[in-house]
Amino acid sequence: MPTITAEKKLFLKERELGALLEITQAINQDHTEAALYKIFQFTLLGQLNIRRLVLYVKEEGEWECTVSFGAGLPDFRKVPLPPAIADRSTAAPCLLRDLPGLGTAWENLEIVIPVVRNGVVLAQVIIGNVYEDYAGEEATKFLQTLSNILVGAIENRRLGRQRVASAAMRKEIEIAREVQTMLFPRTLPNDAHVAVHASYVPHTAVGGDYYDVVELDADRFLFCVADVSGKGVAASLLMSNFQAGLRTLMRQKVDLATVAQELNNLIFRNAGGDKFITVFFGLYDRRTRELTYVNAGHNDPLLIPDSGPILPLKEGTIMLGVMDELPMLKVGRLTVPPRSLLLAYTDGLTEVFDADQNEFGEEGVLDVLQHTRYAPLRTVHSELLREITAFDRSGSGFADDVTILSCRFK
Template identity: 65%
Template sequence: MPDSNPLNLEIQSLRKQLLRKQQELSALLEITQSINLDMTEEALYKIFQFTVTGQLQIRRIVLYMREERTWRCVISSFGHQLADFRKLALPDEIIDSCEEGPCPMRGLPLGAEWQKLETIIPVKNKDEVVGYLLIGSVQEDYANEEASKFLETLSNILVGAIENRRLNRQRISAAAMRKEIEIAQEVQNLLFPSKLPNDAQVAVHASYVPHTAIGGDYYDVVSIDKDRFLFCVADVSGKGVPASLLMSNFQAGLRTLLRQNVDLATIVHELNHLLFRNSGGEKFITVFFGIYNRATRHLQYVNAGHNDPILVPDSGPIQYLKEGTVMLGIMEKLPMLTVGETQMPPHSLLLSYTDGLTEVFDEAGAEYGEEGLIRLMTRNRYLPLSALHKEMLREIEDFSATKNQFADDITILSCRFK
C-alpha cells in the first residue's frame, strides 16, 4: 500500500526535488565543461542531446537552429522507425505560435510525426529567437513547467556558446581576409612599373583606378635596350586575390621572356601556354603588347582579344590597332597569331585602355563608349598626358549615373611619339 503518512510523503517529495536538482546540476556541469573544452558545434550538440536524455531523462528532444535565413534540425533523438526530423522542415505553425516562452504542442495543426512531442521551448540569443527545442516523453516526476524552465536556461547557455564560436570564426576569417587583401595589394603595387619613359623621343603616362581593393587590370612598360621598350595593358578575368596571383605569374613570365631576347610572337605564345597551364582554361587575360623602336619609329604589336588601342595622328584619320590573336589562357595553343606593324608619325598619340573606361552608362542607360572617348581625344589631343587622363576620368564621372562608383577597373596607358 502507498505510504499515506503526510510526513513521509513530504520527505519523499523533498528527496525527488533534491534528486532533480542533482540531475540538473550534473547536466549543467557537463554542458559548461564541454563549452570550456572548446569543442566543435556538432560535438556540443551531441553532448547536449546525451545530457538531456541521460541526466534529465527526457526521452525525446528535437532542436532546430536558425542558420542564415533557414532553419536546420541539429538534434533529432528519436529511435528506430520514428521520424528523422533532420529531413523535415520546421513548420511555420511552430514559428508563428511560440516566441515568448514554452508553449504546448497540443492543438497545433501538424502531422502525425509531430504528435509525440509535447512542448516547444524558444531559444533566444540577445532577445532574438535563434532556435526551437521540442521535447516529449518527460519523466512523470519531472514536471513540464520545471523542465521547460531549466531546459530554456540550458539551451540558452548552449546557443550562446555556439554563437560566440561563430562570431570568433567570423572575426578570424575577416582578419585573415584583410591580411590577404593587404598582401595582394602590395603584390599588385609591385607589379606596376615605378618609372615610365619620358625623353626626347617619347612620353608615356599611366593611370589606374581599381573598382575594388584588388583590381583585375595590369599595365607594364619594360626597357629592352637603348632604343626599344615594350608596353602592355591587360585585363584579367575575375577580381581579388586569384586575379592578383595570375597577374603576378603573367608579369614574371613576361620579364623572363624579355631577358631571353625572344621575338614578340614567341612572347605571346609562351605567355598563353603559361596561363593555360596555371588556370586550365578557367581564367584568361586580354592584353595589348607593343614594342616601340625609338630609332626607326617602328611599332610591332599584338592585340590579344583586347580593346583596340586608338592611334590619333597629327593629321589624317584615326587608326585602330587590331592585329593579333584571341585572349590568352583559354586554349593550350593559339589558333592564329598575327604580329601587327606600323610607323608612328611625328606628334601622334596612342591610347591603350581597359573597358572600364568606355563601359560607363548614364541615367538613361546610354553608354559612353568608344565614340565618346574619340571625341574627347580629338578635342584634347595636345594636352599633356597627365592632364588628358584627368580630363578622361572627369568626363566619364560626369557622364556616369553612379558618378565615381565605376562598375569596373579603369586603366589608361598613353604614348606620345614626338
C-alpha cells in the same frame, strides 16, 4: 500535477546541476559541434528524463534540425520547420497545440522553447512526453537556459572561426595587393621623343588589371596593358607570373610574336585553360618611330594622329591562355606620325552603363578625347574618369577595374 516534496525538488535540482555540469564540461573540452549536440541529447535524456526532443538551429538564415530523438517521432532532419514555429520572434515558450497548421509529425511533441540571444531567435527546442515530476514553468526556464548555453557556445565558435577566416583572408588580400603594387612600373618614359602616363582604379581590393613599361635600350621600350579573367588573389598571382615571364623574355631580346606565344604557353600551363588574359603589347622605337604591336583579344587601343582618321590597333591573335598554341598570330607594324596620341585601356573604361543601360563605350571615350587630346596626359585620364563617373551617376556602379595607359609621341 502531483505535489513535489522537498526531497524530490532537491533531487531534481541535483539533476539540473548534473546536466549543467555535463554541458559546460563538454563545451570546455572543445568537442566538435556534432559531439556537443549528441552530449546535449544524452544529458537531457539521462539527467532530466526528457524522452522526446527536437532542436532546430538557424544557420545562415536557414533552419536546420541538429537533434532529433524519441519514440514515435519521424526524422526531423528531413522535416522543414513549420512557419508557425519558424516565424515566432518571441522569447516565450509556447504549447504546440496552440499553433496552427503543424501536421501529424508534431503530434507527439508538447512545447516549443525559443533560444534567444541579443534579441535574435537562434534556435527552437521542441520537447515532448516530459517526465511528470519535471514539468512546469521552472523546468521550462531551465531547459531554455541550458539550451542557450549550448547554442551560444556553438555560435561563439562559429563566429570565432569566421573571425579567423576573415583575418586570414584580409592578410592574403593585403599580400596580394602588395604584390600587385610591386608589378606596376615605378617610373614611366618622359623625354624628347615620348611621354607615357598610366592610371589604375581597382574595382575590388585586388583587381585583375595590369600595365607595364620596360625600357629595352636607349631607343626602344615595350609597353603593355592586360586584363586577367577573374579578380582577387588568384588573378594577382597569375599576373605576377605573367610579368615575370614577360620581363624574362624581353631580357632575351625576342620578338613580339615569340613573346605572345611563350606567355600563352606559360598561362595555359599554369591555369589549365580555366583563366585567360587579354593583353596589348606595343614595342616603340624612338629612332625610327616604328611601332610594332600584338593585340591578344584586348580592347583596341586608339592611335589618334595630329590629322587624319583615328586608327584602332587590331592586329594580333586571341586572348592568352585559352589554347596551347595561338592561332593566326599577326604582328602589326606602323610608323607613328608626329604629335600622335595612343590610348590603351581595359574594358572597365568602356563597360559603364547609365540607368537606361546605355553603354559609355568607345564612342564615349572618343567624345572625351575630342576636347582633351592635346591636354596633359594626366588631365586626359582625369577627364575620362570624371566622365564615366558622371555617366554612371544613375547607374549601378563600375563592374570592373579601370586601367588607362597613354603615349604622346612628340
